[in-house]
Amino acid sequence: MVTELQSVDDVRARLAQAAYLAGESTALVSYLAAQLGKPVLVEGPAGVGKTELAKALSRATGRKLIRLQCYEGLDEAKALYEWNYRKQLLRIQTEATGSGWDDVRDDIFGEEFLLSRPLLNAIAETEPVVLLIDEIDKTDHEFEAMLLEVLSDFQISIPELGVVEARSHPLVLLTSNNSRELTEALKRRCLYLWLDYPDVERELEIVRMHAPDLAGAVARKLVEVIHEVRALDLKKPPSIAESIDWARALLLLGADDIDEAVLAKTMSVIVKHRTDLDVVAERVGVKLSSDGIFGAGRQAG
Amino acid sequence: MESSGPGDRQAERAAGFATRLLDFADELRSEGMAVGTSELLDAFEALRHVPWTPEEDFREALAATLAKSPEDRRVFELLFDRFFFRAVEEAALEQGRESEHFESGEGGNLDLDSLRHRIRAAIREGTDGELRDLARLAIAAFGREGEGSGVIGVDVQRIRRTLGLKGQSGDPQAQTDPDAVPRDRLREFERHLRRELERDQIERTEQLPPAKPLREFDRALPSNPLQDLAAVHRVVSQLRRRLATRGHEQRGRRRSQVVDMRRTLRASLETGGVPLRLRYRPKRPRRPELYVLCDVSTSVTSASVFFLSVLHALHDSFRKLRSFVFVERISEVTDVFEREQSFKEIAHAIATDKGVADVSGYTDYGRVWLEFYESVVDDLDPRSTVIVLGDARTNGREPHAEVFARISERAGRTFWMNPEPQLYWNYGDSVIRAYEPFCDGVFECWTTKQLEGFVNALTELRPTAVTP
Numbered sequence: 149m150v151t152e153l154q155s156v157d158d159v160r161a162r163l164a165q166a167a168y169l170a171g172e173s174t175a176l177v178s179y180l181a182a183q184l185g186k187p188v189l190v191e192g193p194a195g196v197g198k199t200e201l202a203k204a205l206s207r208a209t210g211r212k213l214i215r216l217q218c219y220e221g222l223d224e225a226k227a228l229y230e231w232n233y234r235k236q237l238l239r240i241q242t243e244a245t246g247s248g249w250d251d252v253r254d255d256i257f258g259e260e261f262l263l264s265r266p267l268l269n270a271i272a273e274t275e276p277v278v279l280l281i282d283e284i285d286k287t288d289h290e291f292e293a294m295l296l297e298v299l300s301d302f303q304i305s306i307p308e309l310g311v312v313e314a315r316s317h318p319l320v321l322l323t324s325n326n327s328r329e330l331t332e333a334l335k336r337r338c339l340y341l342w343l344d345y346p347d348v349e350r351e352l353e354i355v356r357m358h359a360p361d362l363a364g365a366v367a368r369k370l371v372e373v374i375h376e377v378r379a380l381d382l383k384k385p386p387s388i389a390e391s392i393d394w395a396r397a398l399l400l401l402g403a404d405d406i407d408e409a410v411l412a413k414t415m416s417v418i419v420k421h422r423t424d425l426d427v428v429a430e431r432v433g434v435k436l437s438s439d440g441i442f443g444a445g446r447q448a449g
Numbered sequence: 450m451e452s453s454g455p456g457d458r459q460a461e462r463a464a465g466f467a468t469r470l471l472d473f474a475d476e477l478r479s480e481g482m483a484v485g486t487s488e489l490l491d492a493f494e495a496l497r498h499v500p501w502t503p504e505e506d507f508r509e510a511l512a513a514t515l516a517k518s519p520e521d522r523r524v525f526e527l528l529f530d531r532f533f534f535r536a537v538e539e540a541a542l543e544q545g546r547e548s549e550h551f552e553s554g555e556g557g558n559l560d561l562d563s564l565r566h567r568i569r570a571a572i573r574e575g576t577d578g579e580l581r582d583l584a585r586l587a588i589a590a591f592g593r594e595g596e597g598s599g600v601i602g603v604d605v606q607r608i609r610r611t612l613g614l615k616g617q618s619g620d621p622q623a624q625t626d627p628d629a630v631p632r633d634r635l636r637e638f639e640r641h642l643r644r645e646l647e648r649d650q651i652e653r654t655e656q657l658p659p660a661k662p663l664r665e666f667d668r669a670l671p672s673n674p675l676q677d678l679a680a681v682h683r684v685v686s687q688l689r690r691r692l693a694t695r696g697h698e699q700r701g702r703r704r705s706q707v708v709d710m711r712r713t714l715r716a717s718l719e720t721g722g723v724p725l726r727l728r729y730r731p732k733r734p735r736r737p738e739l740y741v742l743c744d745v746s747t748s749v750t751s752a753s754v755f756f757l758s759v760l761h762a763l764h765d766s767f768r769k770l771r772s773f774v775f776v777e778r779i780s781e782v783t784d785v786f787e788r789e790q791s792f793k794e795i796a797h798a799i800a801t802d803k804g805v806a807d808v809s810g811y812t813d814y815g816r817v818w819l820e821f822y823e824s825v826v827d828d829l830d831p832r833s834t835v836i837v838l839g840d841a842r843t844n845g846r847e848p849h850a851e852v853f854a855r856i857s858e859r860a861g862r863t864f865w866m867n868p869e870p871q872l873y874w875n876y877g878d879s880v881i882r883a884y885e886p887f888c889d890g891v892f893e894c895w896t897t898k899q900l901e902g903f904v905n906a907l908t909e910l911r912p913t914a915v916t917p
Binding site: 335 | 483485487488491494495498499500505506509510512513514516517518519522719720721723725726
């Protein structure tokens with residue numbers, strides 16, 4: 149059941165129902181994307197919920213999610229469409245005798261022999277969908293250029309068939325880790341959304357939502373520790389997903405406080421590099437043991 | 450615009466908001482953001498769909514359509530505040546309104562200590578509104594002695610000092626001063642002070658100060674050691690990621706690819722011997738052998754912190770990299786970078802035990818070339834790239850450009866990154882001109898953008914495409 153988005157507040161409420169707590173700008177940009185029919189380019193550090201936003205939007209609007217995961221060397225045959233060569237060959241071979249080339253040519257370049265890939269699927273769907281183009285920065289410039297037609301006009305030209313136009317208007321999200329600068333042309337066609345790590349209060353809400361059984365005081369301390377860890381200069385700072393994992397791990401272990409020992413035991417849930425582990429143990433662990441900054445009076449909360 | 454009469458002003462107001470937004474876009478453009486007509490149309494379109502009386506929504510809607518990278522967003526925020534603040538002030542001036550003052554009656558009665566206390570508390574955990582009110586109170590109480598110094602920045606600092614506000618030191622271990630307040634909150638308070646002082650000034654003089662372009666410095670690399678090292682790291686980690694994916698992205702399909710016959714034939718077996726799919730030989734990205742020489746003398750103190758982090762990033766990305774630091778003489782620090790992973794350790798090691806042989810503390814480029822040439826002459830070959838990070842200030846000593854020429858002849862490519870703005874080149878004891886003819890590129894390098902230009906040149910596949 150596809151539902152339309154009414155207002156910014158409506159978007160936020162629905163995303164919350166779909167277990168995604170959207171910030172002000174996230175809700176606003178999502179709403180604009182639906183209203184203006186423009187793709188959204190979502191950038192931000194790894195693990196702040198860029199992909200999750202697309203999934204939540206699909207849940208919130210009841211649209212189907214079509215995902216195109218980008219990687220180096222992705223080309224139109226994998227993203228748009230491809231002719232089913234084998235089937236065409238078979239077709240030609242069964243017809244080999246008798247019929248002229250003209251008959252066969254008209255025949256083998258029909259929709260029957262077309263293998264459609266995510267982008268063509270998204271456009272050809274009769275019900276509107278959410279199209280997620282994940283990690284667009286992993287592809288090369290050529291692929292980006294090819295996307296332009298799809299993203300601005302929502303159509304795909306297939307030389308042998310003509311132009312396939314969108315039957316419905318997909319909600320498009322492109323995500324990027326900013327590992328390379330995207331071209332101006334692509335950016336120009338998109339709305340821009342920068343997602344950053346949430347502040348303590350909002351991340352606390354997120355953790356509570358996903359691990360509701362964790363005691364309030366522990367959850368707060370957990371989020372504070374995570375923020376402390378992110379402030380360090382690490383190879384890979386912990387993502388939101390990892391704070392949720394950590395909360396669940398603590399729940400399983402039945403921990404009722406986070407002290408140096410608990411941190412040492414469970415640290416590998418949030419920190420995934422050997423050198424990072426040392427840094428965190430040294431800088432954050434010590435503070436936990438002396439109970440310096442992590443709220444002495446907060447135990448009551 | 451300033452000279453237009455009140456009648457024109459009214460007409461302009463009627464044309465209204467659209468013109469304002471266009472003016473705003475013009476300012477954004479003058480700061481180097483690419484704001485196209487299509488983006489502006491999007492912005493107008495977006496504003497039709499959101500309620501834009503709340504500032505947040507208005508700002509976000511504009512940002513989503515106009516600012517399309519984190520850097521653009523930063524410029525946008527700076528300008529947005531300034532532009533719309535000015536717009537409001539201008540309107541207030543015309544209508545002859547004045548904001549209510551905290552008259553000296555109240556200010557005078559306030560005792561200084563309680564004000565200090567309240568401000569400190571508010572900085573720790575007050576709302577934005579509270580901070581603003583307290584900033585006004587502080588200005589009313591002892592902000593202007595006479596008319597102040599006339600320079601807002603000076604007044605802000607004077608008030609801060611009078612209030613005895615101190616930022617916490619960056620080192621979390623050294624939490625000794627109980628009076629210190631979080632640094633970013635303090636900055637917030639200063640921002641309010643500045644804005645309120647500005648407002649006062651506008652009311653007093655009844656005109657707007659001319660709009661200045663954002664100082665380039667605000668957007669340049671944080672080269673001042675007093676500024677956050679973290680900012681340097683952010684830039685460099687971005688650079689590192691770019692370096693890591695560079696070369697990969699070239700590996701996609703390119704026009705001039707070579708067909709791999711063997712693999713094509715194999716693939717054709719699937720389609721009954723008809724070679725429907727061509728297989729190409731993979732492209733090998735150029736893996737340059739790098740020699741990096743980094744000036745760490747006092748004349749480039751500010752830049753060398755940054756250069757060291759660049760070196761650090763390069764070490765992560767290039768396997769064949771030898772790095773050298775120099776002041777008066779040169780010393781190789783490749784093993785320091787290979788042994789240590791954390792930047793802090795490296796900086797420490799270089800600053801102390803691995804220290805450069807440094808007698809006078811003055812750079813001697815000539816001597817550095819001689820020593821460098823001695824030590825690596827046998828390893829240099831046309832596939833190697835030499836990068837020099839320095840200001841080419843020889844302190845009046847012999848530049849030995851002919852030795853540098855020999856080095857650049859042996860090496861495939863030679864680049865120079867100069868942390869000084871081009872304006873200062875060849876003034877005083879800068880002898881960059883002597884070296885320039887022997888470099889494949891000399892780059893001014895003190896902003897992120899310039900650094901990126903350099904990285905592009907460095908990893909370019911075709912050496913001929915490199916231009917300074």
